[in-house]
Amino acid sequence: MNIGRGHFLLQNVMPYLIGHLLFYDFVFIFTIMRWFKFSHVPLTGLFVACFFSASVAWAGPAVAAKLDSPSSSKSYKMEKIVFSDKLIRSAAPDGISKIRSSNDAEVYSAGERYFPVMLVETADFKALDSAFIARMFNEEGFKENGVYGSIRDYFIESSGGKFKPTFDIYPIKLPKNFSEYNSDSKFILPSIDIMVERSDFKARASKYEKVIPFVILHPTSKEQASKFNSNFFNHMFNLKNSAGKVYSKNGYSFNNYAFVSQKAENKPNATSTKDVAMLGAFIHEFSHVIGLSDLYSADANGYATIGPLPYDVMALGLRNGNGGYPPTFSAFEREAMGWLKPTEIANNDSVYELKNLSKMQAYAVSNPNNRNEYFIIEYRPAVGFDSKIGSSSYSGKQGKNGVLIWYIDYDARAFASNDPNRNQSHQRVEVRTVLTKNQESFTDFEFVNNVDKSSINGIFNLVFDGNDRVCFTVNRSKTLDKCPENEAESSSSAVEPHSSSSFAQSSATVSSSSVEFPKSSSSSSGSQLLVQNVAPKVQMRLSHGTLEVHVPVAGQKTLRFYDVLGNVIRAVSFEKQFVSIDISGQNRSAFVMLDVSGKRLLAKQVKFR
Numbered sequence: 001m002n003i004g005r006g007h008f009l010l011q012n013v014m015p016y017l018i019g020h021l022l023f024y025d026f027v028f029i030f031t032i033m034r035w036f037k038f039s040h041v042p043l044t045g046l047f048v049a050c051f052f053s054a055s056v057a058w059a060g061p062a063v064a065a066k067l068d069s070p071s072s073s074k075s076y077k078m079e080k081i082v083f084s085d086k087l088i089r090s091a092a093p094d095g096i097s098k099i100r101s102s103n104d105a106e107v108y109s110a111g112e113r114y115f116p117v118m119l120v121e122t123a124d125f126k127a128l129d130s131a132f133i134a135r136m137f138n139e140e141g142f143k144e145n146g147v148y149g150s151i152r153d154y155f156i157e158s159s160g161g162k163f164k165p166t167f168d169i170y171p172i173k174l175p176k177n178f179s180e181y182n183s184d185s186k187f188i189l190p191s192i193d194i195m196v197e198r199s200d201f202k203a204r205a206s207k208y209e210k211v212i213p214f215v216i217l218h219p220t221s222k223e224q225a226s227k228f229n230s231n232f233f234n235h236m237f238n239l240k241n242s243a244g245k246v247y248s249k250n251g252y253s254f255n256n257y258a259f260v261s262q263k264a265e266n267k268p269n270a271t272s273t274k275d276v277a278m279l280g281a282f283i284h285e286f287s288h289v290i291g292l293s294d295l296y297s298a299d300a301n302g303y304a305t306i307g308p309l310p311y312d313v314m315a316l317g318l319r320n321g322n323g324g325y326p327p328t329f330s331a332f333e334r335e336a337m338g339w340l341k342p343t344e345i346a347n348n349d350s351v352y353e354l355k356n357l358s359k360m361q362a363y364a365v366s367n368p369n370n371r372n373e374y375f376i377i378e379y380r381p382a383v384g385f386d387s388k389i390g391s392s393s394y395s396g397k398q399g400k401n402g403v404l405i406w407y408i409d410y411d412a413r414a415f416a417s418n419d420p421n422r423n424q425s426h427q428r429v430e431v432r433t434v435l436t437k438n439q440e441s442f443t444d445f446e447f448v449n450n451v452d453k454s455s456i457n458g459i460f461n462l463v464f465d466g467n468d469r470v471c472f473t474v475n476r477s478k479t480l481d482k483c484p485e486n487e488a489e490s491s492s493s494a495v496e497p498h499s500s501s502s503f504a505q506s507s508a509t510v511s512s513s514s515v516e517f518p519k520s521s522s523s524s525s526g527s528q529l530l531v532q533n534v535a536p537k538v539q540m541r542l543s544h545g546t547l548e549v550h551v552p553v554a555g556q557k558t559l560r561f562y563d564v565l566g567n568v569i570r571a572v573s574f575e576k577q578f579v580s581i582d583i584s585g586q587n588r589s590a591f592v593m594l595d596v597s598g599k600r601l602l603a604k605q606v607k608f609r
């Protein structure tokens with residue numbers, strides 16, 4: 001499913017993969033692009049959509065250089081709860097935001113996905129009980145050891161049900177002592193060799209991606225492991241670098257992985273599942289695998305002091321509630337994954353209703369001259385995984401639940417270097433304030449990087465209405481005592497002004513034809529998640545200015561290209577199962593819709609850059 005498409009949304013490693021863009025199989029559909037609407041397709045199982053970016057070549061030279069030095073330990077994403085890096089100035093922004101300009105989330109962060117987890121033991125260190133590990137990763141409502149839920153629960157919650165990972169646990173026995181396997185490749189490759197011989201792996205393998213992202217759990221604590229190799233702290237990395245190649249065995253290929261200790265700090269020889277490493281550590285590393293960057297950084301003494309400390313699993317929030325209550329992904333991270341699209345606030349007299357983030361709603365206030373710099377407003381009451389934010393404190397900074405106002409200054413290179421908050425005087429992802437009481441206000445919508453001021457004066461007249469929602473205005477002189485009465489429960493826009501964002505505007509243009517969201521058959525929540533298995537496999541390949549499309553069904557086919565405003569810029573009709581379209585003159589991204597005999601079969605974003 002995923003070969004050639006292993007780019008991370010935030011820490012982009014695309015430059016590696018451009019060389020071998022193979023055919024893409026579209027097995028899942030996923031969209032949150034509001035303007036992008038699909039007609040109902042009676043051909044159940046045929047409907048496909050996928051966003052990808054096929055020839056993104058924007059990642060800066062600094063990234064390439066870093067990734068080109070496989071042995072460099074700097075390429076690892078180390079846990080830096082305490083670390084001794086020197087702070088250096090962050091890279092200048094290059095103005096390209098993958099987050100704000102598109103929603104081409106990593107393919108394997110949408111829908112029902114399956115990931116192998118190698119539970120490794122060595123001659124000298126026993127693995128923890130595999131049945132327990134399987135439950136900790138997958139069981140709905142898992143509560144043992146004081147955690148709020150399983151790892152799968154965490155991702156379902158963070159994605160509003162749009163991403164449902166299943167982790168298949170494979171116990172692996174390596175015959176020698178751990179010290180004999182003292183590098184990523186020495187440890188991982190023999191483990192893979194054993195795993196791919198297992199009959200249960202073979203039986204499950206068709207569920208995995210073409211290049212399989214995986215988790216490998218070593219059998220001791222991270223401190224003990226790092227005695228064998230200083231890089232054996234928890235980290236996320238890829239075999240392309242650590243082993244010199246995407247590793248293939250028995251026809252299965254492996255690349256991106258999370259490398260995590262099974263056992264808690266100071267419990268290197270534990271055998272009790274009570275001594276398992278904290279849930280937040282597994283979630284943090286796996287979040288790297290699906291594309292997120294670290295958001296913590298450190299002061300001159302090496303202590304983590306900055307970044308959104310208790311508010312984010314990619315910062316120190318991974319430790320909240322003894323590691324059992326990592327905060328769910330922020331709206332920023334959900335947008336990065338393609339799971340949520342914040343609504344731009346317009347400067348008017350409306351009463352804004354903001355729902356609990358679990359309802360996948362948030363607002364944005366963007367720099368009018370640079371959409372990469374913006375504020376996000378989200379409501380995080382003390383429920384679920386978020387319920388320990390208010391009892392978490394790091395480096396003297398106390399967390400609070402409430403309305404979080406984030407400042408974001410997205411820069412591709414800063415994220416690609418996995419240290420966007422390196423510059424203490426210019427945090428690229430930070431929580432500016434938390435509003436916790438009725439009638440608190442926030443007025444500092446001033447942009448730091450590109451000196452501009454928002455047209456929004458501030459958030460005023462905040463009213464909390466239980467854990468479900470808050471309401472506010474952007475007009476100081478207006479008064480607001482309570483939230484407007486709830487209209488239809490499921491309506492997400494009872495009082496939400498349909499903003500002037502380009503996405504909202506363009507829906508009219510696109511919907512002038514017969515396009516509507518189908519009733520989702522696979523989601524009970526009425527979300528726009530559309531996940532179905534696809535019988536015939538539509539394949540596309542973009543190479544050297546040519547888009548090759550293979551549609552293995554009969555019938556008249558029409559491929560339409562839309563610009564970002566929803567205007568048709570090109571239409572190609574064909575009868576055969578294969579067509580090759582010259583798109584060398586196309587220099588911007590477009591949306592492509594494929595109809596077969598008048599039925600929509602595929603919709604996807606294509607980037608030609």
Ligand SMILES: [Zn+2]
Nearest residue numbers: 077078079294
């Ligand atoms: Zn990390």
